[in-house]
Structure formats: structure tokens, C-alpha cells
Amino acid sequence: MRGTTAQQDLIRGIWRENPVLVQMLGLCPALAVTNSVENSLAMGIATFFVLCCSSVLVAALKRFIPHEVRISTYILIIATFVTVADMTLEAVRPDVHKALGAFIALIVVNCMILGRQEAFASKRPIGRALLDAAGTGTGFMIALVMMGGVREVLGAGTFLGVSIFGPSYEPWVVMILPPGGFLTLGIWLLGLSWWQKRRAGDGDAAPTDAIQGGGA
Amino acid sequence: MNLPRLIVSASPHLGGPVSTPTIMWNVVGSLLPIVAASVWFFGPSALAVLAAATAGALVPERLFGRRGAPGDGSAVITGLLLGLTLPPGLPLWMAFLGGAFGIVFGKLVFGGLGQNVFNPALLGRAFLQAAFPVALTTWPVPGQDAAALLSTNLTAPLMSVDLADTITSATPLGLMKFEGTLTDVPALLFGTTGGCLGETSALLILICGGYLALRRFLDWRIPVSIFATVAVLATALHLVDGERYPGALFMLFSGGLVLGAMYMATDMVTSPSTRRGAWIFGAGIGVLVVVIRLWGGLAEGVMYAILLMNALVPFIDRITRPRVFGTVPTVPAEARP
Amino acid sequence: MSGAPPSGTSAPGTPPPGTGAPAAAPPVLEEPHVPAWRLFSTLGAGGALAGLLLVFVFQLTQPAIQAHKELMLQQAVNEVLGAPERYDTLYLVDGALTPELPDGVDERTLDRVYHGFAADGVPVGFAISASRPGFQDVIRLIFGYDAATGRLLGMRVLESKETPGLGDKIEKDAAFTGQFAGCEPPLVGVKGGAGSAPNEIDTITGATISSVTVLRAINDAVAHWRPALDAYAREHAR
Structure with missing residues (x-):
């Protein structure tokens, strides 16, 4: 991880090490709240905000945080920003806040965020930590919108509330219900891995050094 | 590669006269009277739904399956069985979608025939039930006007059914x-x-x-x-x-x-x-x-x-595995409570 | 903490050397030893700062959140009581309804109804909220009830997670929600063919459980509130 350029720090999390689609982190919100593009975006923005603020603060304070209590301190920092995001969203968009329910508060235990603090922000300068957080947060948002897009278009016939197929569209109810989340994630992973395999088979096989992980 | 052409394979080493396609086409044959009865009760729309479901099962089998996979008859069974679990007035695009879903997510993702955990026809049915609960629980009365049923069958793809003139029960x-x-x-x-x-x-x-x-x-x-x-x-x-x-x-x-x-x-x-x-x-x-x-x-x-x-x-x-011939009849260690 | 470096000063909290691990203990990570007070003070300071920030944000956002909640409530009450001129909140204290809050009682812990008045000060009826587990999750609703005639004035579902396209018709289908005004509880669900009797409600095809849940929630709430409402009306008339 040492010796990466600033550009790499930013780009990495967006696609090649996408938290949801490659690292399989943060699956809980990715499955739970992506039943519409709007909810996905709101969740993505909230997570982006929390991730960036926490990473900057952790990178700034890393010399003052004793090793023994670092995890508790990270959680404290993350939880603070999550609560800020929670209250702000409730004040600005009450309807979206209601739709996301407990999942905003659950950003605290999104292991993707804690993972970035432990693996990156606590070891690197502030600027790099911010770039990394921005990249990862963007990647998370992209993955969420990919999920939310498919689910909203099929499940409600709309994209961001705009009707696509006209009024007599028959919505695929299952797609906006919880099983639809698993189905959509499975379809995306299937498609992406098929595409990657095809690309690798074309010639210069790009080694897939994806980090295998798991968790909610 | 200069290996000797020695075939090493798992048992069975003896082939019987009954092959997979034989069984499958026999099952298809035994389904035909039931298909005929459904046409007797519900008219041509029964045939249309069954055909759409079967086509939905065959298309992905042909596109993504083993070469020649459609010929073994298993996808036809999936399509027919799925069709038989659907209400007669169902829009054909839904029947097609159910067949395709059953084959792709019920069979092909597991590696094709013989690898699947769930019955593909029922998986397609479960998906349709979850996706279109209203259309899947609209049961027309047997023997009603065939033309009205056909017109709901022919709903444009992705569009919802107009149930106004169907007599349901x-x-x-x-x-x-x-x-x-x-x-x-x-x-x-x-x-x-x-x-x-x-x-x-x-x-x-x-x-x-x-x-x-x-x-x-x-x-x-x-x-x-x-x-x-x-x-x-x-x-x-x-x-x-x-x-x-x-x-x-x-x-x-x-x-x-x-x-x-x-x-x-x-x-x-x-x-x-x-x-x-x-x-x-x-x-x-x-x-x-x-x-x-x-x-x-x-x-x-x-x-x-x-x-x-x-x-x-x-x-x-696993728990009902018969003992290997010639061994002492004991319960395998992992199956003990 | 007990797995902290064995050598070095015995800070409070670390076990005295020699009790547990003998000299042959496996090598531990070379970490600079941090005294416990620093750990506590770091977390304490962090917590205090976090608290300060949260209080600040809370002050900023609370008015908007409260305003929205009140607006939603007002809309709901207006809808089920047919846009009354004003409404009072009546709290249930010791089995009786009262507009005043008793001292030292948290307002949020009390059950309540909303008493609506028309422009000329004539009472219209009560808005009562009710809830009951439906097909998926708890259905919360509010309904208007005229205690004098014993008839409903309207019904609105506040919160439900019923199946989209089927069960959520209890919320979205005007043909269902519109039936409640003028009905006389206890309500009975009927299938197909609008009820002619004043207590019959046409249930939604394919969503029988969700529909019946709404009826039962209203029936239970009416039975629950009836004595208090009657008592209040008597007292008010006197």
C-alpha cells in the first residue's frame, strides 16, 4: 500500500476495489435501503459525508490516539458524524429519513468505514486520507445507485421518480422488497464477474488482486 | 500434451439403456394428457401460457447452457410444469419471464442439469408470485369466454393486465x-x-x-x-x-x-x-x-x-447414507446426535 | 488491557508482574506503554467534544424536525376530521380525558386524542390513533370518530409496510379508505359488493389480512376509548 500516488488513492476505491462490488463490505445498507434511487443516493451521500469527516479527523488525530483505544476512538468519531448526518437528514428531508429508518444510524457499524480508518487513515497524512475516503465513498455511492437503479426501474417503473414505461407498467413488486436486494446484488456480481472473465480472456490478463472480505 | 488416452472416470462404468433424454421425454409425454385437459378447461389461452413458459425456459438454455442442452428435454419439462402452475389468463410475457428466471437462476447458475438445488419450475413460480402477486392470484372461472382470456394473455410486455372483463373466482x-x-x-x-x-x-x-x-x-x-x-x-x-x-x-x-x-x-x-x-x-x-x-x-x-x-x-x-457394502453397520460419526 | 506489555512500570489496571505469565511467556508486541489515565482522558475528551458537536447540531435541526412532525399530525387530523377550524389535544390521565397536562408528567408518555371543533365552536369529533400488527409489520392509523352519533368521520393510515401493490392499498386505494366516513363501528369486513349496512366495509381483494387489520384496529380503539369519550362529553355538557 506504501508508495501509491495521490491519484491512485482516489481512484482505487471507486472501481477496482469498490467496497460493495469487489470487497463485499457494507452489504447491509446496500441490500436494505436500495429500493429506490433516491434512497440509495441519500444513503450514499450520508455515508460519503461520514467517511470523509471521520477519515480526516482520524488522520489528524492519529498521533494523539493511543493504540489501545484506537478502535473505540474511531467508533466515537464515526458515531458522532453519523448522528450529525441523521439529524440533518431528518431536518432537511423527513420523508427520505423515514424511508431509510434505522439504517442511517447503522452507518456506525458499516465495516467499510471502520476498515478505512484502521487500514488507511490512521497511517497516512490528512490529504491522502481524504482522497482515499472520497474515492471509497464515491465507489459505495456508485454501487448503491447501481442497485437502486435496477430495483426502482423494475420494481416501480420509474427512475428518480420519473416514470419510464408509462402508466400501465406492471411493477415487479419483488424488486423493491428485501429479496429483490439479494437478487439485484447477485445479478450485478454475476454480470461483473462474467465481464471481467471475458476481458481477462481477451489477452493481457489483469490480475484481480481484489481483497476478499465479508461482513455487513 | 502427450498423455496416454486412458479414460479415468467415476462410477458407474456400465451404461444402461435408459438415458437422461429418454426419461425426460417420457415425463414430457406423460404431461401431455394434463396439458390437453387444461386446454379442454381453459381453451387456447392454456396452450398459449404453456408455450410461453416453455419458450422462456428454452431460450436461456440454448443461449447459456451446454451445447445441445435443450435437446435433453429437461428445460421443456421445466417450462411445462411452470406453465401448469400458472393461472390461465396470465400475460404471456410473465410466463416467459418465469420460465427464463427458473432456468437461469434455478439451474444454469448452479452449473446446469444435475447441479441445481431447487426445482427450477417452482423457483420460476416463486419469483413470479413475489413479483406479480395480483396477476398470479387472479383465477378465471373454467369454461369462460376464450377470447377474453386470450386478450389478457396478449397484454403488451411489461404492461399490467386489464382485469375488467375477466370473470374470476x-x-x-x-x-x-x-x-x-x-x-x-x-x-x-x-x-x-x-x-x-x-x-x-x-x-x-x-x-x-x-x-x-x-x-x-x-x-x-x-x-x-x-x-x-x-x-x-x-x-x-x-x-x-x-x-x-x-x-x-x-x-x-x-x-x-x-x-x-x-x-x-x-x-x-x-x-x-x-x-x-x-x-x-x-x-x-x-x-x-x-x-x-x-x-x-x-x-x-x-x-x-x-x-x-x-x-x-x-x-x-447425508444422514440416510447407506453403509458401504461389506463394512460393519455403524452410524457414521458425523450423523450421531 | 490485561494483555498489555508485561514489563515496565505497573500502572493501575495492569496485573502485578510475576502473577500470571512466567518469564517464558511468548514475546509481545513492542508497544510504547501508555498509562491508563491517558486512555481514559482520550476517550473522555473525545466524548465531550462529540457531545458538544451533537448538542450544537441538535439545536440547529430540532426546530425543523419538530415543525415537520406537527405538520404531519395536523394534516392527518385535518383529513380524518374533515378540516376542523381548530383542535385540542386531550390526554388520558387516570382514565379521564383532560386538556391540561398534570405537573411533572412527560407529555410524550400519555395516550391522547384530538378533539376537533368547527368554525362556530361546535365539536366535530375526535381523532384517535390506533395500531395493530398487519401482514408484514405494525399498521399505524388515525381515524375520526363522532362520539355523539357513534359514526366514523374518516380514516388514514399513518405507517404500514404492507406488500406494495396489494396490502398497501389500505393506504393508497381511495376506494378502500373512502368507505370509512359514515360507518358505524364495530366494523365488519365483506367481500365484493359494497356493504349496505352501516358497519360493512368492502375488503381489498388479495389483501384480506391487511384490510381486516385496519377494521380490527379501529374496533379495538373505539371500544378502548368509548368510556373515556362518553365521560368527557357528559362532563362537557354539564
Whole structure:
């Protein structure tokens, strides 16, 4: 991880090490709240905000945080920003806040965020930590919108509330219900891995050094 | 590569005259009378739904499956069985989608024929039920105007059904659950009730399935075990509270139980391979069917009962594994409680 | 903490050397030893700062959140009481309804109804909220009830997670929600064919459980509130 350029720090999390689609982190919100593009975006923005603020603060304070209590301190920092995001969203968009329910508060235990603090922000300068957080947060948002897009278009016939197929569209109810989340994630992973395999088979096989992980 | 051309393969090393395609096409053949009966009851729209479901199953099988996979007949069975579990007036695009979903997510993602955990036809049915709950629970009355049914069949892809001019009726199970009225057993046996294409005439399905059982293309233990479990449980409950719980004959011949027990549960890939396992598997389905029908939120539970027991098949096979010939009959270590 | 470096000063909290691990203990990570007070003070300071920030944000956002909640409530009450001129909140204290809050009682813990008045000060009826587990999750609703005539004025579902396209018709289908005004509880669900009797409600096809849940929630709430409402009306008339 040492010796990466600033550009790499930013780009990495967006696609090649996408938290949801490659690292399989943060699956809980990715499955739970992506039943519409709007909810996905709101969740993505909230997570982006929390991730960036926490990473900057952790990178700034890393010399003052004793090793023994670092995890508790990270959680404290993350939880603070999550609560800020929670209250702000409730004040600005009450309807979206209601739709996301407990999942905003659950950003605290999104292991993707804690993972970035432990693996990156606590070891690197502030600027790099911010770039990394921005990249990862963007990647998370992209993955969420990919999920939310498919689910909203099929499940409600709309994209961001705009009707696509006209009024007599028959919505695929299952797609906006919880099983639809698993189905959509499975379809995306299937498609992406098929595409990657095809690309690798074309010639210069790009080694897939994806980090295998798991968790909610 | 300069290796000797020595074929090393797992057993069996002896081939029999009965091949997979033979069995599959025999099953298809035995389904034809049931298909004919559904056309008799519901007119050309039955044929249209069955054709759409079968086409939906064949297209992905041809596109993504092994070469020649459509020829073994298994996708045709999936399509026909799915079609038989659908209501006659269903838009054809939904039937097609269900067939495609069943084959892709029920079979191909597991690696094709023989690798799948769940019965593909039922998986397609479960997807349709979850995606389009209204269309899938709209049951036209048998023998009504064929043209009206066809017009709902021909709804444009992705568009919703206009149900205004369809005469619908509740299924016998729906009547039992939500209105507390029972349908006569003879009506159930001969199929003059509302319901999906293939769940109407229990007698015919029993005859066709019996043919397959005689030819050993399905394990007779599974349907017998299912019917026995349902009959015993239903009789016991009926004796406890005859007002609330219907008798055994109604439970046996209503809904999709006969079709499910004869054709879905006995799918060779997704049912246990041991004899004791077949008994356990059938009993599990029987218990689940009764539980879901009588105390669940749904009127019919055969589909979920079979899918749930499909998931348990690997474990059933494991605990009922016969001992290796010539060894001391002991319980394998991992199967002890 | 007990797995902290064994050598070095015995800070409070670390076990005295020599009790547990003998000299042959496996090598531990070379970490600079941090005294416990620093750990506590770090967390304490962090917590205090976090608290300060949260209080600040809370002050900023609370007015908007409260305003929205009140607006939603007002809309709901207006709808089920047919746009009354004003409404009072009546709290249930010791089995009786009272507009005043008793001292030292948290307002949020009390059950309540909303008493609506028309422009000329004539009482219209009560808005009562009710809830009951439906097909998926708890259905919360509010309905208007005229205690004098015993008839409903309207019904609105506040919160439900019923199946989209089927069960959620209890919320979205005007043909269902519109039936409640003028009905007389206890309500009875009927299938197909609008009820002619004043207590019959046409249930939604394919969503019997969700529909019946709404009826039962209203029936239970009416039975629950009836004595208190009557008592209040008597007292008010005197």
C-alpha cells in the first residue's frame, strides 16, 4: 500500500476495489435501503459525508490516539458524524429519513468505514486520507445507485421518480422488497464477474488482486 | 500434451439403456394428457401460457447452457410444469419471464442439469408470485369466454393486465381459508374448479404420474409419503375441530398438491437419492403443506413446502447414507446426535 | 488491557508482574506503554467534544424536525376530521380525558386524542390513533370518530409496510379508505359488493389480512376509548 500516488488513492476505491462490488463490505445498507434511487443516493451521500469527516479527523488525530483505544476512538468519531448526518437528514428531508429508518444510524457499524480508518487513515497524512475516503465513498455511492437503479426501474417503473414505461407498467413488486436486494446484488456480481472473465480472456490478463472480505 | 488416452472416470462404468433424454421425454409425454385437459378447461389461452413458459425456459438454455442442452428435454419439462402452475389468463410475457428466471437462476447458475438445488419450475413460480402477486392470484372461472382470456394473455410486455372483463373466482383453498366454504370432492377430482392450469383435475394427474412411477421414472415413495402425511395430519385435525379444519380428501385433492407431489417433488435432481431419504423428504413436505395451508398467511403452500425441503435434500442424503457394502453397520460419526 | 506489555512500570489496571505469565511467556508486541489515565482522558475528551458537536447540531435541526412532525399530525387530523377550524389535544390521565397536562408528567408518555371543533365552536369529533400488527409489520392509523352519533368521520393510515401493490392499498386505494366516513363501528369486513349496512366495509381483494387489520384496529380503539369519550362529553355538557 506504501508508495501509491495521490491519484491512485482516489481512484482505487471507486472501481477496482469498490467496497460493495469487489470487497463485499457494507452489504447491509446496500441490500436494505436500495429500493429506490433516491434512497440509495441519500444513503450514499450520508455515508460519503461520514467517511470523509471521520477519515480526516482520524488522520489528524492519529498521533494523539493511543493504540489501545484506537478502535473505540474511531467508533466515537464515526458515531458522532453519523448522528450529525441523521439529524440533518431528518431536518432537511423527513420523508427520505423515514424511508431509510434505522439504517442511517447503522452507518456506525458499516465495516467499510471502520476498515478505512484502521487500514488507511490512521497511517497516512490528512490529504491522502481524504482522497482515499472520497474515492471509497464515491465507489459505495456508485454501487448503491447501481442497485437502486435496477430495483426502482423494475420494481416501480420509474427512475428518480420519473416514470419510464408509462402508466400501465406492471411493477415487479419483488424488486423493491428485501429479496429483490439479494437478487439485484447477485445479478450485478454475476454480470461483473462474467465481464471481467471475458476481458481477462481477451489477452493481457489483469490480475484481480481484489481483497476478499465479508461482513455487513 | 502427450498423455496416454486412458479414460479415468467415476462410477458407474456400465451404461444402461435408459438415458437422461429418454426419461425426460417420457415425463414430457406423460404431461401431455394434463396439458390437453387444461386446454379442454381453459381453451387456447392454456396452450398459449404453456408455450410461453416453455419458450422462456428454452431460450436461456440454448443461449447459456451446454451445447445441445435443450435437446435433453429437461428445460421443456421445466417450462411445462411452470406453465401448469400458472393461472390461465396470465400475460404471456410473465410466463416467459418465469420460465427464463427458473432456468437461469434455478439451474444454469448452479452449473446446469444435475447441479441445481431447487426445482427450477417452482423457483420460476416463486419469483413470479413475489413479483406479480395480483396477476398470479387472479383465477378465471373454467369454461369462460376464450377470447377474453386470450386478450389478457396478449397484454403488451411489461404492461399490467386489464382485469375488467375477466370473470374470476377464488380457488377452493382460498374459499376454505378466507370464507370458510368447502368445495365438493368430485369437483376437485374432475377439475371443474377455479385454479391454475394443471391443478384442476387431480384424477388425471394421478393417472399420468402413476404411469411414470410404474416405469420407475419417478420414486413412488415421495408422493405416497406426501399423501400419507397430509392425510394423517388432516384427519387428525379434522377430528379435533371439524368446523375449522377440512377433511383429508379436500386437503389431498385441492390446490397444487397432486401436481406438486407427483411431478415437482419427484424431480430426480432435487429429491433425495436414498429410499429412507425419500420417505423423510415426502413427510417433510406433507407437514409443511398442512402447516402453511391451515395456519400460514397464504392459501396454498405446496410450492414453498417443496422448495424448503429441496434445500434440505443434501442433509437428508447425508444422514440416510447407506453403509458401504461389506463394512460393519455403524452410524457414521458425523450423523450421531 | 490485561494483555498489555508485561514489563515496565505497573500502572493501575495492569496485573502485578510475576502473577500470571512466567518469564517464558511468548514475546509481545513492542508497544510504547501508555498509562491508563491517558486512555481514559482520550476517550473522555473525545466524548465531550462529540457531545458538544451533537448538542450544537441538535439545536440547529430540532426546530425543523419538530415543525415537520406537527405538520404531519395536523394534516392527518385535518383529513380524518374533515378540516376542523381548530383542535385540542386531550390526554388520558387516570382514565379521564383532560386538556391540561398534570405537573411533572412527560407529555410524550400519555395516550391522547384530538378533539376537533368547527368554525362556530361546535365539536366535530375526535381523532384517535390506533395500531395493530398487519401482514408484514405494525399498521399505524388515525381515524375520526363522532362520539355523539357513534359514526366514523374518516380514516388514514399513518405507517404500514404492507406488500406494495396489494396490502398497501389500505393506504393508497381511495376506494378502500373512502368507505370509512359514515360507518358505524364495530366494523365488519365483506367481500365484493359494497356493504349496505352501516358497519360493512368492502375488503381489498388479495389483501384480506391487511384490510381486516385496519377494521380490527379501529374496533379495538373505539371500544378502548368509548368510556373515556362518553365521560368527557357528559362532563362537557354539564
